[in-house]
Amino acid sequence: MRLIAAIGLVSVTAGLGVIALLDAPHELFALVGAIAAVALAASSFWKISIHAGVTAGSVGALVVVFGAWALLLSPLVALVGWARVVRHHHTITQVIVRAIVGALVAWGAMTVLV
Structure with missing residues (x-):
């Protein structure tokens, strides 16, 4: 389990490096950071689905930016x-x-930032 968390942390760090090089908006950094922090914290005591959380979080963030559509x-x-x-x-x-947690975290982070 620690190896998987370490790989996830390296992946998120690499992703943040790439979006920094691409000069992404600061909201994206905050969103990725919030999702990663919650995923790492929760994964330390329960095997939750990061895939489901990130997918729901992405939809939650898109709702804030683009509306109910x-x-x-x-x-x-x-799916x-x-x-x-x-x-x-x-x-x-x-x-x-x-x-649920992924959607709420992303929606909350984006609501505060946008």
Whole structure:
């Protein structure tokens, strides 16, 4: 589990480096940081679905930026969650909880920043 967290941390750091080189808006840094912080904190005591959280968080952020039309992307959250459960990587509860937390964290971060 520690190896997976370390790989995730390296991946997020590399991603932040790339978006810094591309001169991305500061809101994107805050969004990635908030999602990563919650994922790392929660993953230390429960095997939650980071895939579902990031997908739901992305939809939540897009709702703030583009409005309710972005909710049309919500089926993607269900599709990712279904895939994680069918592949036996997570339980339904782990997927649902992380999707809710991911959406709320991203929505909250974007609401404050935008």
